[in-house]
Amino acid sequence: MGGQARQPSPEPGWNDCSGEVKALLSRVPSGYSYHCKTVAVPQDWNNKDNGKTLGISVIRARSADQRDRIGSLLVNPGGPGASGIDLAISLSLGLPADITRKFDIVGFDPRGVGRSEPIKCFSAADLDASFGSDPDPGTQQEFDEVVAMTKRMVDGCAAKYGPKLPLFSTEQAARDMDQIRADLGEPKLTYLGYSYGTLLGATYAQLFPDKVRAFVLDGADDPTTGSVESSESQAMGFERAFNNFAAWCANNASRCPIDGDARAVVNKLMEQAETRPLGHRDGRKATPGWILWGVISAMYAKRNWPDLGNALDKLGEGQPGPIFELADDYAYRDDHGEYTNLFDANAAIDCADDGKPVTLDRIRTLQDDWRQKYPLFGSLLAISLMTCALWPPQRDPYPTGPANGAPPILVVGTKGDPATPYEQTPKLAAMLGVGVVLTWEGEGHTAYPETRCITAAVNKYLLTVQPPRAGTTCPAS
Numbered sequence: 001m002g003g004q005a006r007q008p009s010p011e012p013g014w015n016d017c018s019g020e021v022k023a024l025l026s027r028v029p030s031g032y033s034y035h036c037k038t039v040a041v042p043q044d045w046n047n048k049d050n051g052k053t054l055g056i057s058v059i060r061a062r063s064a065d066q067r068d069r070i071g072s073l074l075v076n077p078g079g080p081g082a083s084g085i086d087l088a089i090s091l092s093l094g095l096p097a098d099i100t101r102k103f104d105i106v107g108f109d110p111r112g113v114g115r116s117e118p119i120k121c122f123s124a125a126d127l128d129a130s131f132g133s134d135p136d137p138g139t140q141q142e143f144d145e146v147v148a149m150t151k152r153m154v155d156g157c158a159a160k161y162g163p164k165l166p167l168f169s170t171e172q173a174a175r176d177m178d179q180i181r182a183d184l185g186e187p188k189l190t191y192l193g194y195s196y197g198t199l200l201g202a203t204y205a206q207l208f209p210d211k212v213r214a215f216v217l218d219g220a221d222d223p224t225t226g227s228v229e230s231s232e233s234q235a236m237g238f239e240r241a242f243n244n245f246a247a248w249c250a251n252n253a254s255r256c257p258i259d260g261d262a263r264a265v266v267n268k269l270m271e272q273a274e275t276r277p278l279g280h281r282d283g284r285k286a287t288p289g290w291i292l293w294g295v296i297s298a299m300y301a302k303r304n305w306p307d308l309g310n311a312l313d314k315l316g317e318g319q320p321g322p323i324f325e326l327a328d329d330y331a332y333r334d335d336h337g338e339y340t341n342l343f344d345a346n347a348a349i350d351c352a353d354d355g356k357p358v359t360l361d362r363i364r365t366l367q368d369d370w371r372q373k374y375p376l377f378g379s380l381l382a383i384s385l386m387t388c389a390l391w392p393p394q395r396d397p398y399p400t401g402p403a404n405g406a407p408p409i410l411v412v413g414t415k416g417d418p419a420t421p422y423e424q425t426p427k428l429a430a431m432l433g434v435g436v437v438l439t440w441e442g443e444g445h446t447a448y449p450e451t452r453c454i455t456a457a458v459n460k461y462l463l464t465v466q467p468p469r470a471g472t473t474c475p476a477s
Contacts, residue, residue: 061092078195081345169396188213237421256309286320297330355397402433416443
């Protein structure tokens with residue numbers, strides 16, 4: 001891990017890593033200590049005796065106000081491909097004091113992600129082309145052009161990593177989590193996973209039910225659905241979230257200055273962009289692809305809705321900058337045009353997990369079908385299946401079954417969640433067999449710690465392992 005020189009901590013193996021914190025937050029918060037280490041894990045848990053290992057980067061944030069410590073709270077932000085180290089740094093300041101006084105906040109970058117021997121096989125130019133490509137290629141020639149672009153990117157990953165690609169699977173990462181637990185000296189694991197992090201946590205709970213202390217799975221990803229069902233669920237979720245945004249926009253003209261119905265405005269702007277895309281100062285063109293990714297970005301949190309209203313208004317006035325800001329935030333693209341390895345890792349993990357990829361012919365059929373059912377997002381979500389359809393065939397699907405012997409696991413769902421629609425929440429709870437559903441009637445992706453009601457219920461569970469009454473629902477505000 002980079003950053004400024006580290007000073008050894010009193011505990012063997014841990015080193016001060018305030019530089020990592022300063023790089024993310026611009027300052028090191030007072031009242032916290034941050035230490036890092038690298039945990040060695042087998043490169044392949046199915047062949048762990050061959051001596052090959054890789055390093056998993058871990059950070060521990062500890063409050064100076066800590067007392068009556070319970071243990072470590074391991075966290076993961078999802079993606080897959082997002083950094084758990086960055087999340088732990090952020091949560092050290094964002095979690096309630098009731099939690100930081102009792103737990104070390106521990107984050108890790110899963111194998112292939114961020115600082116843990118990252119997989120990197122997509123160039124910035126490739127990613128720019130991908131995000132800017134036609135989200136609904138109508139003609140066969142246009143569809144084939146997207147296929148060719150995607151295949152070039154996939155072939156680059158296959159050439160660079162070859163037989164190692166299946167080793168980035170969720171099950172391998174879940175086994176890494178147990179190695180981290182053992183390295184931390186925790187007899188049982190306390191875990192907070194968001195979005196894809198719920199899938200990672202569910203996989204761990206199936207593999208190691210006797211090692212579960214308390215698991216919060218927020219933004220449930222239903223493991224029992226295949227890639228097609230999962231993508232269609234997202235298409236439905238984003239359509240619903242956009243309808244909620246459009247209704248908010250119509251009733252909040254002072255905060256949403258666009259002229260007319262939001263859906264009609266987006267459709268008009270994307271139609272104009274097909275033939276006359278506006279140029280940006282960095283040389284990019286505001287194509288329908290970039291516009292739609294900007295819209296998608298804003299759906300993840302209701303606090304971003306005013307930004308989307310402003311971006312659409314400015315785009316109509318010939319200023320594409322704000323819509324690019326939203327899209328770049330989603331894409332983890334910096335001001336220099338560089339990307340993190342989130343989408344490289346995302347592809348490797350998703351495709352390693354996908355045991356039944358669809359064919360290109362099926363994707364073409366789904367595109368036509370979903371365009372009718374989910375007019376704004378359906379085609380794009382069908383096209384998103386293309387990467388794994390073209391990925392090398394070696395796969396390592398995760399298990400789907402009960403966590404027999406585990407204590408109650410708290411599964412949190414948000415009614416307006418676009419990325420992990422609420423319908424997946426009870427399904428994940430039912431699959432685990434020990435899942436207890438907590439519902440937030442809010443908007444955006446994930447719920448904790450957004451409101452007092454959700455925060456109180458989750459805090460109590462983490463501290464006491466006593467879940468709320470099954471079916472508990474928290475109001476939107």
